[in-house]
Amino acid sequence: MHDTDPPRDSVLIVEDEPKIARLVADYLEGSGFATRHIDHGDSVLPWLKAAENRPALVLLDLMLPGTDGLTLCREIRQRWPGIAVIMLTARVEEVDRLLGLELGADDYICKPFSPREVVARVKAVLRRSRAAQDPQPADPKQLVxxxxxxxxxxxxxxLGLTAVEFQLLKVMMQAPGRIFSRDQLMDHMYRDHRIVSERTVDSHVKKLRKKIADVWPEREIIRSVYGVGYKYQPEE
Known part of the structure; x- marks a missing residue:
């Protein structure tokens, strides 16, 4: 790196599987990030306590030797709220907890995953984190x-949304551009895990779109992705 080059964002990878950690690090470094790898949960907090060790983001595996990922996420949020956290998990049943406000994870990625997806999600979370830290004047054309x-x-x-419609919109707005499957949306809409059909999701999305169209008839911010699901796509 030349002296005139801008500093690179640093990502701490907390992962006890060395092959996964190396693969993710290679892709992140190839995209301009600096990386550091820790493979044991007990080593994370002592490393972060050093003033010179302040990553922009932590990729944090859920299942670790020593201190587990959930505990570490909670501690990082309390001590260093400016550090973004993305959880890595192979336990799908933990997803709701990972996204819960009580833990404060910014995002989660389920294993197995594509390293390109990891890079894209890291960039998206950092963009959102910086926007939150440096808020712009409110745009009256935006949805609040x-x-x-x-x-x-x-x-x-x-818009007069029902509780389910509000939750549906909130989930998609938290990750603009991300495609959510109907199953993923159902998990967020119905926390009691009741059994509903995919048509139920489609019905709620249809009603949500209509309420938005009543105010913005010319705009389509909830978009269908054929055969996959839906995404929130605010206009540029």
Missing amino acids: LDDDGWRALAEGHD
Whole structure:
């Protein structure tokens, strides 16, 4: 690196499988990131306590020797809230906990995964993290969520969403451009894991789109991806 080059974002990879860690590190470094690898949960917090060790993001495996990933995520959030966290897990049943506000994970990736997906998700989380730390003036054309009141406001107009519709919209807005399958959306919409059909998701999306179209008839921000699911795609 030349002295005139801008500093690279650093990613801490906490993963006890060396082949996975090396593969992810190679792809991240190929995309301009600096990386550091730790393979034991007990070594993470002592390393982070050193003032010179402040990664922009931690890729954190759920199942680790020593201190587990859930505990580490909670500790990182409490001590260093400016560090973004993406959880890595092979346990699909843990996904709701990983995304829960009580843990504060910014995103999760299920194993097995593509290293290209990891790079894309790291970049997306860092973009969102920086936008949150350096907020821009509110754009009246944007959709705003009021978590306390469970409301969605479009140009100040309350869309009148049901609780399920609000949760559906919130999940997609947290990851703009990410495609959610119907199964993933069902898991977020119905936390009691009731059995519903994919048509139920389609019905809720249809109603949500109609309520948005009542305010913005010319805009399509909830888009279908044929054969896969849906995504939130705000206009540039």
